[in-house]
Amino acid sequence: MDLSYGAEYDDFRNEVRQFCRNNQFVDPSNGMPGVTERPSTERQAWQAKLIEQGYAARTIPKEYGGFGAEPDIIKNRIIQEEFISAGLSPGMANQGISMLVPTLLEVGTEEQKKNYIEPTIKGQMIWCQGYSEPRAGSDLASLRTSAVVDGDDFVINGQKIWTSSAHVADMCFILVRTEPEAPKHRGISYLLMPMDAEGIDVRPLVTITGDATFNEVFLDDVRIPVSNIVGTRGQGWQVANVTLKYERGMLGNSGQGASAIKNLEDLLLTEDEAGHRPMDDAVLRDRFVELQARSLANKYHGMRLLSKTINREPPGVEDLIVKYSATELAHDIFCLGVDALEERGTLMDDSPHRAEKDWQKSFLSSFVGIIGGGSANIQKNIISERALGMPREPLVELTKDGWSLKKP
Amino acid sequence: MHFGLSEEQILLKDTIRRYFSDRLDIDAIKALLNAPCPDDIWQSVVEMGLTGVIVPEEYAGSNLSMLDTMVVAEALGEFVAPVPMIGALMITAAVRMHGDENQRERYLPGITSGSMRIAYGGKQGHRALSCDGERVTGRSSVVVDVEGATHFLMMADERLLVVDGSESGIEIEKLNNVDRTRSFAIVSFDGVACDVIGQGNVSAVQIALAVGRLSLAADTFGAAEKMYEDAKRYSLERYQFDRPIGSFQSIKHQLSDMVSDLEPCRSLLWYAAHTYDADPDEFELHSCLAKSLVTDVGKRIAKTSLEIHGGMGYTELLGLHLWFKRIETNRQLLGGPESIRTRAAEIQGFINQEVS
Numbered sequence: 001m002d003l004s005y006g007a008e009y010d011d012f013r014n015e016v017r018q019f020c021r022n023n024q025f026v027d028p029s030n031g032m033p034g035v036t037e038r039p040s041t042e043r044q045a046w047q048a049k050l051i052e053q054g055y056a057a058r059t060i061p062k063e064y065g066g067f068g069a070e071p072d073i074i075k076n077r078i079i080q081e082e083f084i085s086a087g088l089s090p091g092m093a094n095q096g097i098s099m100l101v102p103t104l105l106e107v108g109t110e111e112q113k114k115n116y117i118e119p120t121i122k123g124q125m126i127w128c129q130g131y132s133e134p135r136a137g138s139d140l141a142s143l144r145t146s147a148v149v150d151g152d153d154f155v156i157n158g159q160k161i162w163t164s165s166a167h168v169a170d171m172c173f174i175l176v177r178t179e180p181e182a183p184k185h186r187g188i189s190y191l192l193m194p195m196d197a198e199g200i201d202v203r204p205l206v207t208i209t210g211d212a213t214f215n216e217v218f219l220d221d222v223r224i225p226v227s228n229i230v231g232t233r234g235q236g237w238q239v240a241n242v243t244l245k246y247e248r249g250m251l252g253n254s255g256q257g258a259s260a261i262k263n264l265e266d267l268l269l270t271e272d273e274a275g276h277r278p279m280d281d282a283v284l285r286d287r288f289v290e291l292q293a294r295s296l297a298n299k300y301h302g303m304r305l306l307s308k309t310i311n312r313e314p315p316g317v318e319d320l321i322v323k324y325s326a327t328e329l330a331h332d333i334f335c336l337g338v339d340a341l342e343e344r345g346t347l348m349d350d351s352p353h354r355a356e357k358d359w360q361k362s363f364l365s366s367f368v369g370i371i372g373g374g375s376a377n378i379q380k381n382i383i384s385e386r387a388l389g390m391p392r393e394p395l396v397e398l399t400k401d402g403w404s405l406k407k408p
Numbered sequence: 409m410h411f412g413l414s415e416e417q418i419l420l421k422d423t424i425r426r427y428f429s430d431r432l433d434i435d436a437i438k439a440l441l442n443a444p445c446p447d448d449i450w451q452s453v454v455e456m457g458l459t460g461v462i463v464p465e466e467y468a469g470s471n472l473s474m475l476d477t478m479v480v481a482e483a484l485g486e487f488v489a490p491v492p493m494i495g496a497l498m499i500t501a502a503v504r505m506h507g508d509e510n511q512r513e514r515y516l517p518g519i520t521s522g523s524m525r526i527a528y529g530g531k532q533g534h535r536a537l538s539c540d541g542e543r544v545t546g547r548s549s550v551v552v553d554v555e556g557a558t559h560f561l562m563m564a565d566e567r568l569l570v571v572d573g574s575e576s577g578i579e580i581e582k583l584n585n586v587d588r589t590r591s592f593a594i595v596s597f598d599g600v601a602c603d604v605i606g607q608g609n610v611s612a613v614q615i616a617l618a619v620g621r622l623s624l625a626a627d628t629f630g631a632a633e634k635m636y637e638d639a640k641r642y643s644l645e646r647y648q649f650d651r652p653i654g655s656f657q658s659i660k661h662q663l664s665d666m667v668s669d670l671e672p673c674r675s676l677l678w679y680a681a682h683t684y685d686a687d688p689d690e691f692e693l694h695s696c697l698a699k700s701l702v703t704d705v706g707k708r709i710a711k712t713s714l715e716i717h718g719g720m721g722y723t724e725l726l727g728l729h730l731w732f733k734r735i736e737t738n739r740q741l742l743g744g745p746e747s748i749r750t751r752a753a754e755i756q757g758f759i760n761q762e763v764s
Binding site: 294387 | 473655663668671679752
């Protein structure tokens with residue numbers, strides 16, 4: 001067991017710390033830049049500065065506007081730690097930066113890399129993800145939105161749903177069916193669609209939190225050039241899986257868990273008007289310590305995975321469980337916060353009553369983690385099939401005699 | 409940076425597992441029940457160096473880390489080995505840290521060589537004991553690993569004390585406990601001479617309990633992982649409705665839940681053991697958190713695994729009951745999850761003395 005990053009990283013940490021001391025920027029907006037709103041010009045300027053220093057877009061090659069450093073996960077971690085401890089806004093993370101850019105770097109054409117990566121990492125070009133459809137959620141590969149070649153264009157028709165940031169996005173990386181005759185996984189293509197094209201109708205979808213963070217996107221004879229394809233026709237499923245790999249990492253990031261349990265501890269130790277602390281209640285206290293144990297277990301688990309990555313050990317079941325485990329924990333933490341506040345726990349964030357953190361809204365929002373990016377049930381299928389070697393369930397179909405096994 | 413077991417620790421684990429998988433199949437374990445640890449097993453445990461893992465070299469031990477100890481405890485749990493290790497670890501840690509030179513000399517070489525076998529008092533029963541610093545009196549309602557024990561490690565009046573089993577005035581009434589890989593008894597002391605560790609300093613009690621609890625957590629982890637592996641294998645072997653039952657989503661999801669619970673626990677155990685050597689102020693808290701979480705997870709896994717095995721899991725034929733009962737017992741030993749979480753809250757200053 002050796003939990004130090006090694007003395008060779010001390011200089012780097014000092015450099016980052018120095019930067020954090022000499023530079024101040026905290027994005028005043030409550031939204032997430034590039035997700036619920038467009039980044040402000042100040043935020044874009046901050047991003048440009050971070051890229052120049054190598055604290056954002058660190059490993060993106062220079063020719064595409066990045067810093068061009070060798071991948072070094074410890075340096076990434078040090079940057080993250082120092083920015084958190086200084087309370088500064090870190091480099092932007094949104095679907096374009098975290099998902100599309102790595103995908104283009106892996107499978108995009110030279111022209112696509114040149115056109116899209118630089119404005120995306122600088123926060124000038126915002127992307128949304130056109131994957132899910134009303135009838136293609138967990139079974140994403142059954143998607144039906146079609147694209148037909150007409151001259152030099154694809155003509156796209158269909159509907160996408162759960163498209164976060166579609167209302168602020170410039171571009172959409174979208175999955176469409178181009179080969180209707182092929183087996184479902186081989187008939188899909190991955191296209192890059194400008195959101196200002198004719199025939200796109202974005203309608204906000206109000207969620208359980210009362211916010212419109214997602215959208216429905218209706219596509220009616222939308223024309224885009226045939227060159228806007230990533231990979232080849234019918235190869236979209238493999239390209240999409242490159243992207244999904246990055247999304248699972250983004251949703252399961254256990255760094256968020258550490259601050260949630262600390263906030264919960266503070267809440268439970270805060271006296272109400274009558275001088276009562278929730279922590280004085282033996283049952284709430286017991287629930288808290290249990291969550292604290294789970295939370296620390298997840299934190300140390302994150303250190304173990306970091307160590308595995310650094311030492312180039314192959315991924316295993318311990319990597320696959322992270323998203324499921326961390327998102328369930330987050331839900332339970334917010335749930336205890338609401339319970340500890342009792343009646344006041346049911347109030348929404350704009351209530352004049354409360355100075356505490358916004359527990360009800362966090363509680364409701366925790367479903368984004370549990371359902372988004374492959375729901376908990378899908379995660380459990382993935383864990384059992386990919387890591388434990390369990391068989392898939394047989395396929396069934398409805399015939400005139402009722403349900404029967406489908407012939408392969 | 410390296411978070412995990414070293415090559416030597418993996419080798420240690422393999423050595424122990426190789427030995428026990430040869431020596432302890434289900435029938436061998438069943439034959440051992442309710443008896444002291446057989447001499448050949450105890451001798452092999454000593455020869456593998458398992459009793460002296462954290463004993464300093466000047467007392468013939470190998471002076472390794474607490475993480476090595478967890479490797480040992482986990483492997484013993486995996487094979488439900490009837491080896492009286494918990495008391496040995498507790499006394500070693502306490503004597504190392506708080507014992508005087510005479511006490512180190514008196515106990516540590518004997519622990520390493522296996523000439524001493526330690527029974528330890530459970531959580532309940534301490535209140536019935538009183539100790540004036542030289543003699544102990546009272547009736548302890550639960551003492552563990554009594555069969556074949558040469559010494560008793562007890563707590564009385566917030567003191568940690570050792571009683572030599574050959575002293576007069578000790579009376580043992582055997583109990584019928586559910587986990588037959590360990591022996592329980594009521595032990596009565598009638599003014600028996602005792603050796604107080606650390607001059608009655610309460611931190612001797614705390615370190616002994618913390619090491620005992622973490623070892624029980626590791627033992628539970630080993631046993632729970634084995635029950636999970638059994639369930640996984642059985643799910644692919646057992647066919648119903650012309651399908652392996654592991655192709656039913658309900659079973660797949662139960663298995664995914666088990667492994668999703670287990671892996672973070674493994675990380676927590678490793679880290680908790682690491683604090684003993686690297687961040688001692690954090691050790692007792694981490695021991696409490698690990699014991700309470702791992703035994704909760706162990707309970708769920710033991711239940712689910714048994715259930716997946718169906719009626720056969722409820723019989724003695726498969727032997728699953730041995731693991732189930734070991735996990736069940738570990739959960740209660742040295743405090744159940746609730747009382748241990750209360751201790752964790754106390755350590756962190758969460759308990760308002762005026763209110764409680």
